[in-house]
Amino acid sequence: MRIVAGRHRGRRLVAPKGRTTRPTSDRVRESLFNMLAHGNFDGCGDVFEGRQALDAFCGSGALGLEARSRGADHVVFMDNNAAAISAVRENATLLNEGASVICLVCDVTNPPAAEKSCSLVFLDPPYGGELAVTALTALREKGWLAPGALCIVETAKNEDFFLPPEFTPLKKRRSGIAQLHILRYTGTA
Numbered sequence: 001m002r003i004v005a006g007r008h009r010g011r012r013l014v015a016p017k018g019r020t021t022r023p024t025s026d027r028v029r030e031s032l033f034n035m036l037a038h039g040n041f042d043g044c045g046d047v048f049e050g051r052q053a054l055d056a057f058c059g060s061g062a063l064g065l066e067a068r069s070r071g072a073d074h075v076v077f078m079d080n081n082a083a084a085i086s087a088v089r090e091n092a093t094l095l096n097e098g099a100s101v102i103c104l105v106c107d108v109t110n111p112p113a114a115e116k117s118c119s120l121v122f123l124d125p126p127y128g129g130e131l132a133v134t135a136l137t138a139l140r141e142k143g144w145l146a147p148g149a150l151c152i153v154e155t156a157k158n159e160d161f162f163l164p165p166e167f168t169p170l171k172k173r174r175s176g177i178a179q180l181h182i183l184r185y186t187g188t189a
Contacts, residue, residue, distance in 0.1 A: 001062055004030045005037075006048075006069030008095050015060045016087040028175045032152065033066055041150055041170060041182065047120065048072050054118040054144055056108045056125075056135060061088035061101075063122040063152075068097055072120060076102045078111060108135045117146035121185075127156040133164050140166065140187060149185040154178050 001013045036047050049071040055064030056078045064075040065088075077088045085103045092101045106112060108123070109131060121139070125131035132153045139145055150170075155161050157179045163169060166187035173180050 001060060003062075003066055003069050003095075004033055006066070006071065008065070008069040011095060013060050013062055013065065013091045013094075014087050016081065016083040028154075028178050028180075029062060029066060031173070031175045032063075032154075032180050033070065035171065035173065035180070035182070036150075036152070037070070039171065039182070041184075046071065047150055051120040052076075052116060052118045052146070053120040053122070054078070054139070055122045056111075056139065057123060057131075058088055059084050059124065061091050063124060064088075064101070065091055065095060065097065067120060067122070068100060069095075074100055074102075076104065076118065078104045078106055078108050080105065080107045109138050111138055111142050111144065114143040117143055117149070119146040119149045121145060121149055121151040122154075123151065124154040128159060130160070133162055136164050136167065140164075140185070145185045145187070147185070147188050151183040151185055153181040153183065155181065 003011045041047055051072040053067045053072040053075045058077040058079045061077050068075050082105050085105050088103050092098050157174050167183045168186050171182040
C-alpha cells in the first residue's frame with residue numbers, strides 16, 4: 001500500500017495487524033482520487049486544497065493521508081479498532097504529518113460531537129454491514145459535515161446503498177469489487 005500522488009507520492013504505508021480491516025486497493029484509491037481531482041465537483045477543480053477532511057472507518061488511514069498528500073489542511077481519522085488507529089498514527093509519523101491529524105478510537109455510527117466540521121469526508125465501512133447510511137446520519141447529527149461537504153462512500157459493488165436525506169448523488173463508479181459513491185451534503189451544519 002502506498003500514497004498515489006501529491007507531496008508523499010510513492011511513500012509506503014503500514015496496514016493494521018490482523019484481518020479486521022480491508023484496505024482500499026491502490027488501484028481503487030487511484031481511480032477515486034483521479035475522479036475527485038478531475039471531476040470539477042466544486043467548480044474550481046481542486047477538491048483537496050485547504051480542506052478539513054474526515055476519514056471514517058479509516059483502517060490504515062490511506063484515504064485521509066492521500067487527501068493530506070494532495071493538499072488537505074487537516075485530517076480526522078475515526079475507527080473503533082485500536083490497531084487501526086495505531087497504524088494511522090504510525091503512518092502519520094512516517095510521513096511527518098503527526099501535527100496535521102487527529103485520531104479518534106470511536107464508533108463511527110455514534111461519534112463524539114465535532115469540534116469543527118469537515119468539507120471532505122471518506123467513509124469505507126465494512127462491506128455488507130450497511131453501515132454507510134447509519135454513519136452518514138450520525139456524522140450529520142454530531143456536526144461533522146460542513147454545508148456542501150463532498151462525501152465519498154465505498155461499498156461492495158453489489159451492496160444496496162440508500163441515500164439518506166440531505167445528500168445529493170454526484171457520481172457513482174464501480175472499480176473492482178468496490179462501488180464508489182460521491183455525494184454532496186446539502187444540509188446545514
